[in-house]
Amino acid sequence: MVGYGQEAIISIISHLVFIGFSWWSLQSLNFEKFLRKNRVAQARLLYLLLAIALGSIVSNFFLDYLFWSRQLPSLFE
Numbered sequence: 001m002v003g004y005g006q007e008a009i010i011s012i013i014s015h016l017v018f019i020g021f022s023w024w025s026l027q028s029l030n031f032e033k034f035l036r037k038n039r040v041a042q043a044r045l046l047y048l049l050l051a052i053a054l055g056s057i058v059s060n061f062f063l064d065y066l067f068w069s070r071q072l073p074s075l076f077e
Helices: 002-026 040-076
Strands: none
């Protein structure tokens, strides 16, 4: 049971960190050309949804790689 708790906290932290990185990196793009005027709330929501989607994808890749690499020693048993 302890292993599941550790994996859960690692997954939560990983997702939050990569969503933060995605939010930060999306700020460098100039999306104003593609957005309608006076739609600030919708634009912020779009930034948030894109950051969550991109961060989750990257975090899942990172976590899969981490957990698979932890299973590699069992290959040589």
